[in-house]
Amino acid sequence: MSDRRLDRRLRTFHTCIEALFQAGSEQELLQSICDTLVTGGEFTLAWIGYGEDDPGKTVCPVAQAGHGRDFLEDATFSWGGEARGQAPAGTAIRTGKACWVDDIRTDPSFSPWRTAALAHGYASCMAVPFIAGAFDLHGTLNLYSVERHAFDQSTLEHFAGLATCVTRAVMALRGHLADDLTSGVSALRASEERKRAQEALQQAHAELAHVTRVMTLGELAASIAHEINQPLAAIIADANACLHWLDADRPPLDAVRETLTAIANDSNRAAEVITRIRAFLSRSSVPYGPCDPAEVIRGVLPLVHPELRRHGIILETSLASDLPPVMGDRVQLQQVLLNLLMNAAEAMREVLPERRRLVVRSTVEHRDDGPWAVVAVEDAGVGFGQDAGPRLFDAFYTTKPGGLGMGLSISRSIVDAHAGRLWATANPGHGATFHFALPGMR
Amino acid sequence: MTLPTEPIGSIPRPPALIEGLRGFEGGRISQRELHTLYMSAVQDTIERFEATGSPVITDGEQAKHSFATYAIHGLETLAPDGVPIAFADGHIRVLPRLTAGPFRYKTPADVYLDLARQYAHVPVKQAVSSASALSLLYPQGGIRGYSREQYLQAVMAELEGEIRRCLHKGAHVVQMDFTEARLSIRLDPTRRLLESFVDLNNLVLERFSADERKRIGVHTCPGADRHSTHSAEVDYAELLPSLFELRATNFYVQLASEPDRERVLKLIRTHAKDGQRIFVGVIDPLDPRVETPEEVSERVFQAAQYIPVDRLGTTDDCGFAPFSDDTSRTRDTAFAKIRARVAGTALATTRLGLD
Numbered sequence: 001m002s003d004r005r006l007d008r009r010l011r012t013f014h015t016c017i018e019a020l021f022q023a024g025s026e027q028e029l030l031q032s033i034c035d036t037l038v039t040g041g042e043f044t045l046a047w048i049g050y051g052e053d054d055p056g057k058t059v060c061p062v063a064q065a066g067h068g069r070d071f072l073e074d075a076t077f078s079w080g081g082e083a084r085g086q087a088p089a090g091t092a093i094r095t096g097k098a099c100w101v102d103d104i105r106t107d108p109s110f111s112p113w114r115t116a117a118l119a120h121g122y123a124s125c126m127a128v129p130f131i132a133g134a135f136d137l138h139g140t141l142n143l144y145s146v147e148r149h150a151f152d153q154s155t156l157e158h159f160a161g162l163a164t165c166v167t168r169a170v171m172a173l174r175g176h177l178a179d180d181l182t183s184g185v186s187a188l189r190a191s192e193e194r195k196r197a198q199e200a201l202q203q204a205h206a207e208l209a210h211v212t213r214v215m216t217l218g219e220l221a222a223s224i225a226h227e228i229n230q231p232l233a234a235i236i237a238d239a240n241a242c243l244h245w246l247d248a249d250r251p252p253l254d255a256v257r258e259t260l261t262a263i264a265n266d267s268n269r270a271a272e273v274i275t276r277i278r279a280f281l282s283r284s285s286v287p288y289g290p291c292d293p294a295e296v297i298r299g300v301l302p303l304v305h306p307e308l309r310r311h312g313i314i315l316e317t318s319l320a321s322d323l324p325p326v327m328g329d330r331v332q333l334q335q336v337l338l339n340l341l342m343n344a345a346e347a348m349r350e351v352l353p354e355r356r357r358l359v360v361r362s363t364v365e366h367r368d369d370g371p372w373a374v375v376a377v378e379d380a381g382v383g384f385g386q387d388a389g390p391r392l393f394d395a396f397y398t399t400k401p402g403g404l405g406m407g408l409s410i411s412r413s414i415v416d417a418h419a420g421r422l423w424a425t426a427n428p429g430h431g432a433t434f435h436f437a438l439p440g441m442r
Numbered sequence: 443m444t445l446p447t448e449p450i451g452s453i454p455r456p457p458a459l460i461e462g463l464r465g466f467e468g469g470r471i472s473q474r475e476l477h478t479l480y481m482s483a484v485q486d487t488i489e490r491f492e493a494t495g496s497p498v499i500t501d502g503e504q505a506k507h508s509f510a511t512y513a514i515h516g517l518e519t520l521a522p523d524g525v526p527i528a529f530a531d532g533h534i535r536v537l538p539r540l541t542a543g544p545f546r547y548k549t550p551a552d553v554y555l556d557l558a559r560q561y562a563h564v565p566v567k568q569a570v571s572s573a574s575a576l577s578l579l580y581p582q583g584g585i586r587g588y589s590r591e592q593y594l595q596a597v598m599a600e601l602e603g604e605i606r607r608c609l610h611k612g613a614h615v616v617q618m619d620f621t622e623a624r625l626s627i628r629l630d631p632t633r634r635l636l637e638s639f640v641d642l643n644n645l646v647l648e649r650f651s652a653d654e655r656k657r658i659g660v661h662t663c664p665g666a667d668r669h670s671t672h673s674a675e676v677d678y679a680e681l682l683p684s685l686f687e688l689r690a691t692n693f694y695v696q697l698a699s700e701p702d703r704e705r706v707l708k709l710i711r712t713h714a715k716d717g718q719r720i721f722v723g724v725i726d727p728l729d730p731r732v733e734t735p736e737e738v739s740e741r742v743f744q745a746a747q748y749i750p751v752d753r754l755g756t757t758d759d760c761g762f763a764p765f766s767d768d769t770s771r772t773r774d775t776a777f778a779k780i781r782a783r784v785a786g787t788a789l790a791t792t793r794l795g796l797d
Binding site: 058178180183185187 | 531
């Protein structure tokens, strides 16, 4: 081989080696190798074929470059043992060894394709199998030249070396296909599972919160029944009075009108209590929206009022008129406040009647990040000892006989979910104050 | 009880439509004219489908470019030089390659369903691409600023939305085409690629409730196109254990063209899970000869020896023209084969004492 030809081949190989490292996919690599080999000027056609396991044992072209692509479209090569398997392409796959045809015009192994090959100007060809150690791609690199006797043992060894490198690169790319997808899918799987776990936790939390709301209202049932019963009794009495008046020859219509108005007011009062209860018991969790803390307080106080009255507890309120709106779930925040009020009432049940005083206070705190709404529930009950302080918000911690110990734990979860804070302080005299602070809407 | 029977999806396009597609690509006819050809082909296909007596039909995928790329055909963020799929007869189909994000569908399957339901009088089944097939669009070298995870997330979101809309719009069943399952074993004999495919598709399927999944199926075959396939040489024993890990209810499994059907049925019996219904392929679209109803009946009867009849159904091995330019089969042959499937399944129903 002339120095010039060797130099040209080395340059071609250099470009091929670059492709081994740059190709993003198997197809890109194989096509790049074919393109480079034809551009190098030594060959007129370069193609790569893979052996199929079909009945005909077809050698299927997967990449090609150069003159005479239609030759490949019409030609059928096989890697089986019959006549169509005797060309270098099939033989190299079948035997795992490189081989060549010196002269297409005369070589009997190429007779099925001779006419077409000569029409395209091919005079000789060579096939090199893609094998690297234990890896066999079951394919060949096929090179066609316009010169007879263009191939020899040294050429074969050069291209066998290239084929080995290509084989290793293809195996690496195939591995990457699985690796890339596996890593992508694993990341997705982990992210989906985190999302599902979070959803399950939220669902469990919502269910638990609902159960505790039901339980809290169960504790209030007697008082609420009384609260509803009162207007109902008044309605009945007023209705009877109206009926009685209407029996008269000249009914006192002004009195009837006034009484019917009272009936309507009492009906509205009872309906309002029921509406509040139904809203409070709603199961569905709603997306957070703008929420007025003053409205939260106003919604809860009527529910707890009868219970406080029943136990002789005086309720005092000191409510700021400029509380900032917060982002949240009104029902959940009502649940927090109701829980604190019920705990306060419970704490004062055993103390002297004159000490039974409960204060609900709301204030605005201006912090670095803006205004916060702070709500405090102050009682004069039995308070909590130093030991109990850190455990107050633990799940299942309770000082109440028959209590579940979930109320404060759930309340803290709710407030945390609102990016707020719930805490307790012991009062200087008697009892405790529970506070929750919520950031105003930004 | 009647054994359910369903088609896979595609029917060869009428010559006028194929010519019209060429005309449109060559700029000789307008989008509007092409749409008229689509409508006409869908209408004719549905009429002929219903005439076969098939209790469930499809639109024959008349307006789809291909079973795998219908949703993305025409997107500007695709290059034509993606993963090549070599078929046994030597021809190659090349998947497109994604060149940039974000990824969105151009024409989701429910658009085709809307069109079909305008003409249909019986339940319509809708085939969709799989997340695993679409995963092959992402280049191995990556895309700057658009990671593989971002792409897969987008694929899953598009696919979920597409399936939900199809279910909501009344598709009898939504069938995810998973022909790359068998191909993946050819590409990666270690089966890691297959495991990733299954996991990815499950991430989509798990977004649906158990009730919704009763109307979702998966189709597997060795990828018929023209006169050949891309992965028939892959042994079902390599595929089926993983395939039945998919969280779908219905499985449409190519069987008629298998050289040893009994062996495959034994594999199905071993690996299919309770609650999974297996629609076995009783028609070979690649075989130019039209099967007789008796042959079909015999195939069903054989399958019933291995699959409980309350979990058995019949189907075609594959679509009759998964790619729009495939003219290897005629419409007449496709409908004659479907008629044979329907009649043969009815015969088998009687023979099994189910009616």
